[in-house]
Amino acid sequence: MxxxxxxxxxxxxxxxxxxxxxxxxxxxxxxxxxxxxxxxxxxxxxxxxxxxxxxxxxxxxxxxxxxxxxxxxxxxxxxxxxxxxxxxxxxxxxxxxxxADLPPPPDGARPAPLPRVSPPEPEPERFLPFRPGLPDLDSFPHEIWSRCLSARARHLHIHDLGYRDENGLPALRQAIVDHVTRARAVLADPEQVVIMPSTAAILALLARVLLPATGRTVWLEEPGYRTAHDIFAAAGAAIVPRPCDAEGMTIGHDDPAPSIIYVTPSHQYPTGVAMSLTRRIALLHVAAAHEAVVIEDDYDSEFHYASRPLAALQGIDRADRVAYVGTFSKVLAPGLRIAYAVLPAWLLAQVRPILRREGGSVPIHVQAAMADFLNAGHLRAHVRTMQRVYAERMTALCDALATVTENMLCVEPVAGGLQLPVWFRDQRIDDRRVAHALQDRGIGAMPLSPFHAATLRSGLLFGIGGATDRNIAHLSSVIERNWPFYGISTS
Missing domain, CATH: 1.10.10.10 (Winged helix-like DNA-binding domain superfamily/Winged helix DNA-binding domain)
Structure with missing residues (x-):
């Protein structure tokens, strides 16, 4: 039913x-x-x-x-x-x-639908407060975006309505290069930019192109982005989890040689750690030695609270081994469905035929509107505003959790991003059960154990996009009233 x-x-x-x-x-x-x-x-x-x-x-x-x-x-x-x-x-x-009077259908029956499989971890509803990765949609610049979108829907240039430029609208590719060059020190030409509807779509495309040609071994961060793990596993990759420490992904010299290395160096997902420069250089040496492709997912690099972030890994790559991936989903809104990749020049020849056959699926007027939004400086203005807002919310959420959980959780603010990982001091606690109970009470936290493939750690991941004073008060009330019912004692 x-x-x-x-x-x-x-x-x-x-x-x-x-x-x-x-x-x-x-x-x-x-x-x-x-x-x-x-x-x-x-x-x-x-x-x-x-x-x-x-x-x-x-x-x-x-x-x-x-x-x-x-x-x-x-x-x-x-x-x-x-x-x-x-x-x-x-x-x-x-x-x-x-x-209607139709001929009888052929013998046989359509296969029965596959049984519904429960997800491996509780998945919060899309708009629950504290859901990780969800920006503050109430602060979305509706009026400005509506003006950009409506203007382009009415007045697209004739040359933008044809079948050319499978990589994406040239104006948007140029605007993205200007943005990432200024904000992240990425070194690129607009011809290297590919526009697609999501980071996941880009990862699936790269897995499809790279794995048959370069081998099947993929290094992934541990803990790490589960969707990336699932995409590469579905493409037939042999996954090698690489543990993360205070400097980011560790470099394994005894592991199988990688064909792809997937990293989130700006602030590792989900721990929030920034990869050190020493570790970045070591990673680039490994990629060059094995002719591997490093996929640098810079998904919400715009938000750093303590200091200016390190330049993108791509900007210090001299061997042309880094594919830089970004998205506007976290900085603006997931519903925009615009992501991009800056690919090594040699990889474009393999990607373009697929895009030419299958298309990038981002409507042309949306691409044009985003180009105008970037060129007019609206993204920079929005980031400056939200940088201060998110920094305040990160601090407020940390303070509230430290107070109401009475040291049951290890709570330490991270230097950037839209999520706060907290770890149970008692690792026997079932974080899935706790997360599911919180979600039932309107709190979109996720368990941290499913982000691990090897050694599990129990904790919770909170998004700070919706960490308003009102929502934090509700979270505090829920924990104070219900914490004992999760099998946790705060006494």
Whole structure:
């Protein structure tokens, strides 16, 4: 049974007529999934293909079915029109819709859907306060972005509407180079920039291109970004976890030679540690020696609170081995769906044919609007504002957790980023259970143990984007009232 599902239930058939009766067992509406007309279409289509609705059977009227499902009549009409356009039903608006006279489907059945597998760790809802990686969406510059977006939607340049430039809009690629050169000391030409909808999409593309050609061994940080682990594992990589210490990823000289090294050196995810310059140089030596590609994920490098961050790893690479990856999801909003990579020049020849065939999937007017947003200095202004806000929230969250948990957690502020890792002093505590209980009470913290592939550590990861005074007060209240029920004693 789907969540928030509504079932249709139809009364007795009209005498002398065949009516599609009792769809309560098969028309299920999941309102959270959206596209209700498509859900109605799919349910009826599947019954027709399975032979469970036969030629000539009359479907309920759009008005009756809408009342039974609790949806607008126009939604049912739209679903019926899709079915009619595809030839599954006959009729016209205002008259009865009947199942079309179709040849029987081929023998056999569609494979049963795979059983739903529970995620390996509790996944908080998208907008829960303290969800890691979620910026303060209330501070998003709605008015400025709307002006940029609407202007470009109305007045795109003619040459931007064609099929050229599979890497992305030239104006945006130039604006990104200007931004990362100034802010992160990246050394690049606009031709090296690739625009895609997410960091995950970029990682999947690089895994697809690099692993068959260079070998299968991928070094990943431990603990590290679970999505990167899953992407490389799905591509057939042999994962080698490399532990992180106070200087970032350690360099393993006895491990299998890497073909890809994935790192978050600006502030390691999820620990927040910045990779030291000595460790960065050692990593580049390893990459050069083994002709490996270093994927530098600089996902929220804009926010550093204690001091100016070290320059990007890419900027000190002289062997052309670093692929620099950035996104506007953390600094602005995930819903923008704009990420970018600055690739080594030699890698472009392998990436471009794939982009030419499959496209980058970021709408052209959105790319143009982002170019205008960057060129006008709006991103720099937003970062300056949020730098101060996030620094204050990081301090306030650390103080609150240190107070209400009574030393059950090791709480130390990190120098930047949008998340705060805290570790249980008693490593026997089940952090998944605690995180799930917090999520049930409106707190989007995540457990830290799933970020590990080898040696597990128990803790919680809090996002600071939504760490307002009000939300921190709620967090403190939840912990004070419910902490003992998680199997934890604060006495």
């Amino acid at each position: 789907l969540h928030n599902a509504t079932c249709a239930k139809i009364g007795s058939p009209v005498e002398g007529d065949m009516v599609a009766t009792h769809p309560a067992t098969w028309i299920l509406i999941d309102r959270r999934a959206g596209y209700l007309e498509r859900q109605i279409h799919d349910a009826i289509r599947d019954r027709v293909l399975a032979g469970q609705l036969v030629a000539g059977e009359r479907l309920p009227s759009s008005r009756a079915l809408a009342a039974m499902l609790g949806v607008a009549r126009s939604t049912v009409v739209a679903g019926y029109e899709l079915l009619r356009a595809e030839g599954f039903v006959t009729g016209r608006a205002g008259s009865a819709m009947r199942v």
